[in-house]
Amino acid sequence: MSLILGIIVVTVFSLLLLAMAGDKQKGNIALFAVLINAVLSSCIAIPTLCGSSFEQIFYGGNVFGQIAIRADALSGWFILLMNFTMLTGILYGRRYMKHYENPPGRNPEGSANLTLHFASYIINHFAMIGIYCVQNSLAFLCVWELMALSSFILIIFEYGKFEVLKAGINFLIQSHIGIMFMTLGFIWVNSRAGSFDFNAIATYAASVSPAVSFILFLCFFIAFAIKAGFVPFHTWLPYAHPVAPAHVSGVMSGVIIKLGIFGILRMLLLIKGDFLALGYFILAISVITGVYGVILAIIQHNIKKLLAYHSIENIGIIGIGIGLGCIGLGLNNPYLAFAGFAGAMLHTLNHSLFKSLLFYSAGTVYQATHTLDIEQLGGLIKKMPQTATLFLIAALAICGLPPFNGFISEFLIYSGLFKGILESPLISTVFLVSSVLGLVIIGGLAMLCFTKAFGVIFLGNERHQLPATVHEAEFTKLFPKYLIATLIILIGIVPQIFVKAISGPTALFTGKNILQQEPVAFIETLQAVSLAVIALILLSLIIWWLRKMVTRSAVIVESSTWGCGYAAPTAKLQYTANSFVRPFRKLIHPLLMMNKTENALIGIFPNPVHSETHPYDKLERVIIDIPLKYLKGFIGQFRFLQNGNPQFYILYGVVFIFIVITIPLLMNALAYLNELIKQIGQ
Amino acid sequence: MSIVSFLLIIFTSLFFTGIVIRTKSIFSGRKGPGFFQPLKDIRRLFRKGAVYSKTTSFIFQIAPSIYFASVLMAIFMVPFGNQPGIISFQGDFIFFAYALALGKFFIIISALDTGSSFEGMGASREALYSLLVEPAFFILMGSFALLTGHTSFYEIFGSLHFGSYISYGEGTLAAIVLVFIALIENSRMPVDDPKTHLELTMVHEVMILDNSGFDLGLILYSTNLKFAMYGALIANFFLTPGYEWYYSLPIFIGVQIVFAVIVGTVESFMARFRMNHNPQYIFMLTSISLLIFIGVLILKKFV
Known part of the structure; x- marks a missing residue:
């Protein structure tokens, strides 16, 4: 109890402190917050690796029900490896972010951005501890969402650049597709087993046929595979990593995508199907x-x-x-x-x-x-x-x-x-x-x-x-x-x-x-x-x-690199x-998509030409770009609905409410008709 | 006693390239240099001074030593019939392949360290060819692991026995694959011609253009060692257990000599392939080893 409370208190307190501190201190505050949280969570993790287990149950009100906080050896291992990378991440990031600090008193926007960044880092760490420990599906979704949103803010630190925002939104959408699948799985289990506790997943999966439990597993697998970056759910990764600050990329690649691996392993423990x-x-x-x-x-x-x-x-x-x-x-x-x-x-x-x-x-x-x-x-x-x-x-x-x-x-x-x-x-x-x-x-x-x-x-x-x-x-x-x-x-x-x-x-x-x-x-x-x-x-x-001993007395001369006798090589x-990978690229050409723009040489004394090659992900084209194009074409048909007149929007609201009310009535009417026809038939 | 194989490989490495060169000179009707000429060359290199390019960094200095150490390390793992290598454990052939890869990594980046276009070219080719060779070796070891039920060099070769015609076939095919692997890994014909004088057509030689003195000696001698090492692996296919040392020793030496003569013969009668045909040729090895694997699979699961 005290450990979890401690982590929550440290997080909230450091967030408040962060808002009030000057630019120079923000990095240090984040470092201390992460350090204390890491120590506290390691206190949970280390005993679990030694064999004991950690379990606490909170009452989360009518909506959440019993929130179980459990940590087994699996959580322990992941918490420890996450803590290490989060710590090195903030140790490095605190110095990396020095470049973005402002002179005091100027540009409050930049200062706020820095605060938001470090706050997201602390929240991200907190949310990940939660993900490893929370075993109530509703609460799990909450911490997962917290993690996704804070990662999003971490990625879009340089939000002024177009490609940064684009990559960030790409990440946000794909994360939420994952969350959608996860929610689907949790709702499925809850509707059958009537509980949000993870143990309900285990009991439900054990009670159904292997094929059904495989589909349930698949549902969770897709959700976590998007986070982990399994092909073909990988397309967000190569956009999000390059635009984020270096320590965020390191943390994202080091631990955030590992949440997916953790999720898959957790589900394997719960859903014991046809292995x-x-x-x-x-x-x-x-x-x-x-x-x-x-x-x-x-x-x-x-x-x-x-x-x-x-x-x-x-x-x-x-x-x-x-x-x-x-x-x-x-x-x-x-x-x-x-x-x-x-x-x-x-x-x-x-x-x-x-x-x-x-x-x-x-x-x-x-x-x-x-x-x-x-x-x-x-x-x-x-x-x-x-x-x-x-x-x-x-x-x-x-x-x-x-x-x-x-x-x-x-x-x-x-x-x-x-x-x-x-x-x-x-x-x-x-x-x-x-x-x-x-x-x-x-x-x-x-x-x-x-x-x-x-x-x-x-x-x-x-x-x-x-x-x-x-x-x-x-x-x-x-x-x-x-x-x-x-x-x-x-x-x-x-x-x-x-x-x-x-x-x-x-x-x-x-x-x-x-x-x-x-x-x-x-x-x-x-x-x-x-x-x-x-x-x-x-x-x-x-x-x-040996080399050192033998060549001790040998004559060592410095010269330029051998260039077939050419003595003035340039860089x-x-x-x-x-060119280093060209032979390989030629070999696997059918799997690749190289966008090449090149203008042709014209005339006897041609002008300088410009050639550009950009590799593109063929799979992304097939499973994201092309379906998206058709989807856009289809949805574009309904653009007339969004005409900017508030009256119309109120009308849509009224129509929606009307439909929602009439559907059950219509269903009743149909059922009544059906009954009637049956009675006539008799 | 486990040092036997190490000593034998070092011993055969002394005259291996000598035999290759002698074979070539006989086939081309020349008098040719003596058996020990390659060794004399290396000995002279060891005592020479060196020229280092101004572009290079410490990578260029340490790479040859690490390359040589990695080859020695790989040799430590090779058994001799029913004598294990100096280091032997479950899955040692994985370590064997990865130790060699470590050496290769360093020699490739040391080529890039010189900032020369020729050496970059050689490095690119070497990296590609060695990555294409790896699957063949692993599938080969996988098939023999399946055949014998063990996962270390020593146990695999120790329990390998020629019971049926199929296993004779497997052994011969494996020997062929290993000969090819050795030829490619040592950058010999038909993938690469060590005697070519045009930088544009070289693979391995062009990578070490800037090395001189002791470093060059190390690199050249590791080629000899690698040949002897693959020769020892091939010999192990024929050193069946139960044989006394007075049988195995001549078999070992004999196999090494035959292997050297084959290398010499191939180099005398074959021309080098065009660069873009090399990958296809190397893929062939993987398919042969897959063939071996399917053979073993049929043998184990159906017969």
């Missing part, structure tokens, strides 16, 4: 999501858009884990179930770490160079060596390379998939092999993408005249990034500790009794992995040292991001 079918369904959609996300990521030239598509890819990897876990449950194979769910949940943490690090680094680059177009960057490693190294660590981690954390979760999922191939019936084997294929392709493509991103942004020479003031960010901005990087390396080197921590939430799915052996087997393997990882690091160091001669 095998569920597993095949999730696996198929996840492999498509992963591969499609990374394919589109490769051709992007806006760094934050590229990272946004990578979020879609990583959601795919997490989904593969969940699908594998479901198949494990369906086949009654605890090894698969453990590998799948543990891999998925660990990857959720991992992704929130390296993706937030990537977004923060991208934000630092943006604030230094004022561009997000990677074709204009280059050579930044010499001016920003620390940012470059941090970006490199995150890039290696997101490619799933050892010795970083991404490898560990992918390794868990891989071992599950391979083990599954050995021990399952034919159909599952086919599904699992396709997933292995998908995961391998995702890994390879991610490598292509991040060699491109890192190479073009940080290496080589400047491709464009950058401001002379480009320099390394100050320490307060780098500090949160170092925190994340430390955790990334820690998970990579001693994964066994984290897998042990994750066995709590995983046990909710696999059941307590088999928990004895599977994690132990895994932890043994991971100990060997950790040994191998350490060996790899040591080996690199030894060779590096324009460098390979661009576009």
Whole structure:
């Protein structure tokens, strides 16, 4: 009771304080509010991971009924990983927002905007704690809506720009489509079971046939998949991420889209249907999501858009884990179930770490160079060596390379998939092999993408005249990034500790009794992995040292890059991001949509020509743009109704009320007629 | 005893490229250099000074060392018949592939570090080809995991036995796939010609244009190591358990020699493909490994 009350009090109090404080203090107030809320919610979360559960029930009046606040190990795990990213987010964001502060006394509008931003950040954190704990569907919808609205305000910080508002509204609409599906599911359960409590979902789902519970699950799945960004519900993501401030993008990609993953996992706990079918369904959609996300990521030239598509890819990897876990449950194979769910949940943490690090680094680059177009960057490693190294660590981690954390979760999922191939019936084997294929392709493509991103942004020479003031960010901005990087390396080197921590939430799915052996087997393997990882690091160091020793007396000369004897190369001669991925783009051409505008060369001495290429999402065109066009055409027929005359609008109101009243009367009349005809028939 | 395979691979790596070069010179009717000429070249490189481009950063300096370390790490995992590698655990072949990928990542970004258009070109090609090769390797390992019921190199090769004609077929196909993978991963014919002198047509060689001295020596020697490593993997398909060391040792050496001669022969008689035909060629590998997988699936689930 006191903990929850504490969180509410801290939130309200800090919001009031925020409104009164000066611009310079707002960031610090937000930091303290988030810090205290994080500590309080961690007090709920940590005991749940150790095995105890947290439950409190409030009476929410006639409308809400009993509001149950429950936290199990699943909530605990998600709360902890969210707290970490929210903290690094505000640590970084408080410095990032310095650029938008005004001199005191001027431009009250800008100051209000800043207040609104930090307030939304605190509210967002509060709402997410709520989402993880509230188990009353009506109250859940309220906190979910709070989260959606505060995210919307966070995204549209620079509301003066057209594309920012457009992306924000796109996000708002798609979020609400998700909420619509969720509401549908909750109403369905409430109308059958008569309760808003989440346990009612479980009892209702257990009482109906597997096919019905599958449809119920589908309803919730769509709702949460829109938030998580599963293909084909991903289209809001690549718009919202690039326009938001960097720390918001990092938080959004790191934790807000993970709410979708949490929702799906929660529903899997409640709706225990035919897990095998569920597993095949999730696996198929996840492999498509992963591969499609990374394919589109490769051709992007806006760094934050590229990272946004990578979020879609990583959601795919997490989904593969969940699908594998479901198949494990369906086949009654605890090894698969453990590998799948543990891999998925660990990857959720991992992704929130390296993706937030990537977004923060991208934000630092943006604030230094004022561009997000990677074709204009280059050579930044010499001016920003620390940012470059941090970006490199995150890039290696997101490619799933050892010795970083991404490898560990992918390794868990891989071992599950391979083990599954050995021990399952034919159909599952086919599904699992396709997933292995998908995961391998995702890994390879991610490598292509991040060699491109890192190479073009940080290496080589400047491709464009950058401001002379480009320099390394100050320490307060780098500090949160170092925190994340430390955790990334820690998970990579001693994964066994984290897998042990994750066995709590995983046990909710696999059941307590088999928990004895599977994690132990895994932890043994991971100990060997950790040994191998350490060996790899040591080996690199030894060779590096050998190189140093041997070349100590050698003559080292500096010269220009080899250019076939051409001694005056310019930065324009460098390979661009576009040319780096060209062979790949040609290969998968049918899947892409490249909008190219180019004017033709005319005459013997042609004028300079201009050529522009913009990649576009083919799926978005098919499932959003074209239906929207027809919908607009259809609804446009009724535009005469909106003629601007208040009299007409009052008339519409009257007509509406009239119809609402007459429908029941008409129904009664029809029923009466029906009766009459029956009586005549007799 | 688990160090046996490591020592053997290091040993074979010493004369592997020598055999390849010798084969080529015999086929083209030249006298050719001696067996140990490649090694002598590398030894000289190790002692030479180096030239670094002004454009490069520390990435360019550390990349060759990490590349070399990643190859050594991969070699640690390779078993020798019924002797496990130095490091062996469930799913070690995943680590094997990803460790190699780490090295590749660094060598690609070190090429981009020079800011040269040629090296960017090579990096782009290398990244694409290596990503296309990966699925073949994973499907191959998946099929053998299914065939033997194990998920580590050592256990897979330890329990592999040639009971039926189909498994002979599987083994041969797998050896073929691995030969192809080795050729592509080491950038040899028909995907890439290490002896070409035109930067525009190179893949791997153009990436390391700016490396010199010790670093170049490391990169060149890791090619030898990688050849010997894939040769060891191929040899493992024929080192069936129960054989004493005096059988397995000659088999191992024999397979490596045959492999080297095959590489030399391929390079003597084949021309390099056009660049845009390479992906199709590499896709073929994935389809062969899928064929192997279907074969194993039929063997396990229906027979």
